[in-house]
Amino acid sequence: MSVAVITGGGGDIGGAVATRLAQDGWTVIVTDVDPAAARLVAERLPRAHARRLDVADPDDIGAFVSSAASDFGRVDAVVCAAGIEPPQNLADIDVASWDRTQDVNLRGPALLAQAVLPLWTEQRSGSLVNIGSRTWLGGGHPGYAASKAGLVGLTRSLAMELAPIGVRVNAVAPSFVRTGFSRQRGDERMLDDYAERVRAMTPMRELVLPVDVANAVAFLASDQAARITGEVLHVCAGSQLPMFLH
Template structure:
């Protein structure tokens, strides 16, 4: 198969939420984009909705299936230049620490494991093609506990992603690869549907408006704006940063 020669932006978890919003912005900027997702239907919907904006490729991969992750790693290693990566795949279901089971704990840790080795494959691709930029979607919960949303395992995983961001920034700088992260607070995304019925989502999340000094929860475009900036050459002196994109939560709460 003849490989394309242009560079691609790869978004893990790009069929919905922050990943989808970022894919849309990058396509509007003229980037060729590859999105990875688990759901065939969501990938098909994204393809239909976004293809008019530019070149969009979709790859299906269940990040909880080691064999599929391994195949994705090989595809990435052998592919055309990938000069941007966004790790946006996520899972969130508040659970009290004393009630956590091994299986739901692993929901977070296995996801981190997949992202770790996918990022390794992308970094190897970037090294072959003179560098790139990586942005991880972390979380405000990795910085700050919130009693109303007990999230010990989730926060542990996201804190690990923040730490990985800083370590990779140090290790990959010599290869012209920048690595940053964003740490959102409450953002309206499908991730909350793991424990909130879709029809109740708006009302439930509206209860967190006042939690943010800026007066409202975030929308996916709020985070995508920062992700797109960090990926771009406009941020070419920024690496190892974990940016709070949180409506002011880490500054203080109302």
């Protein structure tokens, strides 16, 4: 039995990841700060369990990992999909929202990995996949972009530190994905306009879907990626390519 923990599992991307891993035969623990959202995902999947988890709360992380270890005996993969993006420019930033963004998007993955570390040390195996963002290269709302750039640094640092015990650490960096999470950016009309502008600037002229992100995560979490660590896989329909006029 291979066990995967997905944070933010009640969201569109986290739910797609849980679905794909369940299809691949994983036992999935779908976690979310909203337990009802986690249950909605878990109820439609085989070998799925819903748990409440606030990744911004260190005590909650510790209690969750202790419970998971008792219930399942192991954790083979952790997928950190929980995230927030307050739509704030520099002039609008307040300390509370900045700190909350870093706590959820950056500190949460670090503390969750730390809590699972004893299991990974005993197992001599494991995989951590962080859901990043293209904003780590191109910028965006300052607090969010800073947290996602920090997540790349965390990914690479943990890849170096955990390699000797057989744990791989990678990140998936999607471009804009039209999800419920996107509504933090604005209303539907604004999102329609933004999505079309992204599509027009993308070489494939396609928007990335949650299932595209889930497929990348499933690969990185699997034994097929056994010799891949410290990487950032951009899932962005070619928008990582330099744009030249032809």
